[in-house]
Amino acid sequence: MSDDALGFDTVRWMGGAADGWLRLIDQTRLPVDFLEIDCRDAPGVWEAIKMLRVRGAPAIGVAAAYGAVIGARSRGLSEAGAVREALHEAADYLAGSRPTAVNLFWALDRMRAVAQTDASNGLALLEALLAEARAIEALDRATCRAIGRHGAPLIEPGDGVLTHCNAGGLATADYGTALAVIFAAHERGTPLRVFADETRPLLQGARLTAWELARRKIPVTLICDNMAAQVMREGKVQRVVVGADRIAANGDTANKIGTYGVALLAHAHQIPFYVAAPASTFDLSIADGSLIPIEERDPREITHGFGRQTAPDSVQVYNPAFDVTPARLIAGIITERGLISPVDRETIARQLSG
Numbered sequence: 001m002s003d004d005a006l007g008f009d010t011v012r013w014m015g016g017a018a019d020g021w022l023r024l025i026d027q028t029r030l031p032v033d034f035l036e037i038d039c040r041d042a043p044g045v046w047e048a049i050k051m052l053r054v055r056g057a058p059a060i061g062v063a064a065a066y067g068a069v070i071g072a073r074s075r076g077l078s079e080a081g082a083v084r085e086a087l088h089e090a091a092d093y094l095a096g097s098r099p100t101a102v103n104l105f106w107a108l109d110r111m112r113a114v115a116q117t118d119a120s121n122g123l124a125l126l127e128a129l130l131a132e133a134r135a136i137e138a139l140d141r142a143t144c145r146a147i148g149r150h151g152a153p154l155i156e157p158g159d160g161v162l163t164h165c166n167a168g169g170l171a172t173a174d175y176g177t178a179l180a181v182i183f184a185a186h187e188r189g190t191p192l193r194v195f196a197d198e199t200r201p202l203l204q205g206a207r208l209t210a211w212e213l214a215r216r217k218i219p220v221t222l223i224c225d226n227m228a229a230q231v232m233r234e235g236k237v238q239r240v241v242v243g244a245d246r247i248a249a250n251g252d253t254a255n256k257i258g259t260y261g262v263a264l265l266a267h268a269h270q271i272p273f274y275v276a277a278p279a280s281t282f283d284l285s286i287a288d289g290s291l292i293p294i295e296e297r298d299p300r301e302i303t304h305g306f307g308r309q310t311a312p313d314s315v316q317v318y319n320p321a322f323d324v325t326p327a328r329l330i331a332g333i334i335t336e337r338g339l340i341s342p343v344d345r346e347t348i349a350r351q352l353s354g
């Protein structure tokens, strides 16, 4: 199913359970080339997640679920036991691709639970696994629309809305989380302008968010990350909306590196800072953000970004891919169930259990 306004599927299963494969947009090639790639084995899916060909917490979860279906075929289909064993092996393997987005582990746990159910033979179990992966994708599509519906009223006519990284249709099965709020406000006729942080070092804001907004004809102004303070001081930003990779039980939120700085700037300028994320992005087993694992990536993303050396040979580099914004800086978290505000342990527990 394609999104009408955008006409693309971030993640798509092709064919049946026994012979199908995963088709992805290779996001590393955007915005210049729109290319799809086919993943026909678990290493192909692992590589696509690791290299950010598919990225964004919910999209990683959906891709991993389909990757687990592919991996579950590796020991043949005659015995349910062989499919079960191969599924667990593939899930362990795919779980090692990226550490921060909890949606990856959430989706793989759902696949493991289905693998434990009774099945008459291997093919029947594989079909149940594919049905679960499809259900994870369908849930994400519905969830993103609901996030848009709940978030749109937070945008006032004429707002400048700043966002960081890409939490759009490319980061989910469809429609996005932070961008869903913007898309839905725009669809309601609320005039707005988006300021998209470029998002160093991999430029998801410039390459992906600006691309998605332009396709939907939503006014967007691209800024370098270090311009946000000045743009806020000039009074151009009335709201910040970002996505999330993992939210601890107390509301501390991991998102793309630079998000914490944006939250501090928003606080200093008394601009409400919102997080938009599905319930599957909460990790209630983690008391606070200090326990969220932060991915460190290849130094060459900083020293040799996009094919050109921009730092001296053998300089020391630190390249954390995410940071944690403390709950006290977050005005509200927009989920498919509504707005969580204030952002604290009690309100989160109440909303997620209700």
Ligand code: MRU
Pocket: 052, 055, 056, 057, 058, 101, 164, 165, 166, 167, 168, 171, 172, 176, 177, 178, 204, 242, 243, 244, 245, 255, 256, 257, 321
């Ligand atoms: O490294 P990335 O591109 O996967 O990081 C993505 C983000 O930080 C997104 O904001 C987050 O996953 C939410 S996507 C709806």
